[in-house]
Structures are given as structure tokens and as C-alpha cells.
Amino acid sequence: MTAELLQKRWSPRSYTGETIDDEQIGLLFEAARWAPSSMNEQPWSYYYALRSDNEKFEKFLECLKPGNPVWAKNASILIIGVARKHFTSNGKPNRHYLHDTGSASSMIALQATAMGMQAHQMGGFYMDKTIEMLNLDPDKYEPSSFIAVGYQAGPDLLPDDIRKKETAPRSRKDINEFVYK
Ligand SMILES: Cc1cc2nc3c(=O)[nH]c(=O)nc-3n(C[C@H](O)[C@H](O)[C@H](O)COP(=O)(O)O)c2cc1C
Incomplete structure (x- = not known):
């Protein structure tokens, strides 16, 4: 059996929009702190806007491409993962910057699941x-993904087209399609 946390994690589109507190926010970012990274560079940084902070939240939503704001607007928090392109020690390009930032963002997603919430990267x-x-x-930093985090709500709150996606069976490749001995 895969770990229970992995089984529970998914990327829903329906959220309650309820407020989360500083302790919860801290725990999400604490999870990112412990992600592995090339040379322990930790090339990620995170910017966030709470739904309760209407003006900033709206600015984050405006950066999303069509299809995303319609559901992401009900997340409790929107996070932007940003990757630093060069090693701080010697200024050389770090070709793992997006990989490692994505890895830290996965930690945030798993932590959200462990806390009874879910996260949806964009x-x-x-x-x-x-x-x-x-x-x-932009010579030094590159946004890698937005992450909507919140408590999951029912699919009935979503517009028709998005509700269909929300309730569709999840699909994955078979292991033998991507694992080679
Ligand atoms: C880097 C990245 C970008 C994504 N971009 C979007 C997006 O723009 N909009 C969206 O609805 N989902 C987006 N997703 C979510 C994926 O569609 C989702 O993870 C995938 O379908 C698997 O579903 P699951 O996370 O529920 O297992 C993104 C996920 C990742 C990791």
C-alpha cells in the first residue's frame, strides 16, 4: 500500500473559502523548509495572499489564466512558488532550480492534506x-507555480464544466509505462 497521505492527496477545485490562521500558514511553509534540494540550495521562495485580504488576493487571481480563477477564488490562501536560478555560493546556474522548487511545493501539498485541507497547483x-x-x-527568479490551498467543499458548488472535471475518475499511467529495469 502506498502511504495513506499519498492516497488522500488530490487537487480539488471546490473549496469552502474559510479563513486559516497564522499557525496553519506557518505549518505549510515549514513543510517546504524540509524539502531536499541540490547542494541544499533551497532555491524556493513563496509569496502568499489570504482570501480574507481581498485586494491582494484579487491581484493574485488576476495573474491566473482563464479556467483557474473561477474555482481558485474560493481557496483560503493562494501561494506563488518562485525559484532562484543561480547558486548563492558561487553565482553559477542551478539547473535544478525548478525541480527543487516543485519538490518543495509538493511538500506543501502533502502538508495541506495532512492538515485536513487540500492544495491545487497551477x-x-x-x-x-x-x-x-x-x-x-527575471534574470534571477522564475515563478514556478501557483498553489491554491483550502478546505474542500462539495462539487455542487461548481459550474457545470468544472464540476464534470471534479467528479471525473482520476487517471494515471501504469507503472510499466514509466519504469524501466
Ligand atoms: C506544475 C503543475 C501545474 C498545474 N497547472 C494546473 C492548472 O493551471 N490548472 C488546473 O486546474 N490544474 C493544474 N494542475 C493540477 C493537475 O492537473 C493535477 O495535479 C493532475 O491532473 C493530477 O490530479 P491530482 O493532483 O488530483 O492527482 C497543475 C499541477 C502541477 C503540478
Whole structure:
């Protein structure tokens, strides 16, 4: 059996929108802290906006491509993972920057599941707009994904097309399609 936490994790689109507190937020990012990374560089940084902070939350939503804001607007928190492109020790390119940031983001997702919430990552965002909103230097930093986190709600709250996706069976490749001996 795969670990129970892995069985429980998925990426829902229906969220209650309820508020989460500082302790919960801290635990999500604490999980990212412990992700493995090349040379222990920890190239990730995270920016977040709480749903309760309407103005900032709206700015995050505006960076998402169509199809995402319609459900992500009910997450409790929107997080943006940002990857640093170079090693801090010697300034050389770190070719694992997106890999390791994605790995840290998976930790956040699993921690959310362990806390009774779920997380849904999104690559569907406007890169230039996000870089501008966060005031990043694109030579040094690259947003990797948005992460919506919150308590799951029922599929009935979603518009028809999204409800269909929410209730569709989850699919995966067979192990023999991606594992070679
Ligand atoms: C890097 C990344 C980008 C993704 N982008 C989107 C997205 O823009 N919109 C969306 O609805 N889901 C997005 N997803 C969620 C995937 O569609 C989802 O993880 C996949 O279908 C597997 O479903 P599961 O997470 O429920 O197991 C993204 C996931 C990852 C890891």
C-alpha cells in the first residue's frame, strides 16, 4: 500500500473559502523548509495572499489564466512558488532550480492534506504579469507555480464544466509505462 497521505492527496477545485490562521500558514511553509534540494540550495521562495485580504488576493487571481480563477477564488490562501536560478555560493546556474522548487511545493501539498485541507497547483498563470506584480528580477527568479490551498467543499458548488472535471475518475499511467529495469 502506498502511504495513506499519498492516497488522500488530490487537487480539488471546490473549496469552502474559510479563513486559516497564522499557525496553519506557518505549518505549510515549514513543510517546504524540509524539502531536499541540490547542494541544499533551497532555491524556493513563496509569496502568499489570504482570501480574507481581498485586494491582494484579487491581484493574485488576476495573474491566473482563464479556467483557474473561477474555482481558485474560493481557496483560503493562494501561494506563488518562485525559484532562484543561480547558486548563492558561487553565482553559477542551478539547473535544478525548478525541480527543487516543485519538490518543495509538493511538500506543501502533502502538508495541506495532512492538515485536513487540500492544495491545487497551477501552471496556468501569466508569467510576465506575475513577475511584475511580485517585482522580481527575471534574470534571477522564475515563478514556478501557483498553489491554491483550502478546505474542500462539495462539487455542487461548481459550474457545470468544472464540476464534470471534479467528479471525473482520476487517471494515471501504469507503472510499466514509466519504469524501466
Ligand atoms: C506544475 C503543475 C501545474 C498545474 N497547472 C494546473 C492548472 O493551471 N490548472 C488546473 O486546474 N490544474 C493544474 N494542475 C493540477 C493537475 O492537473 C493535477 O495535479 C493532475 O491532473 C493530477 O490530479 P491530482 O493532483 O488530483 O492527482 C497543475 C499541477 C502541477 C503540478
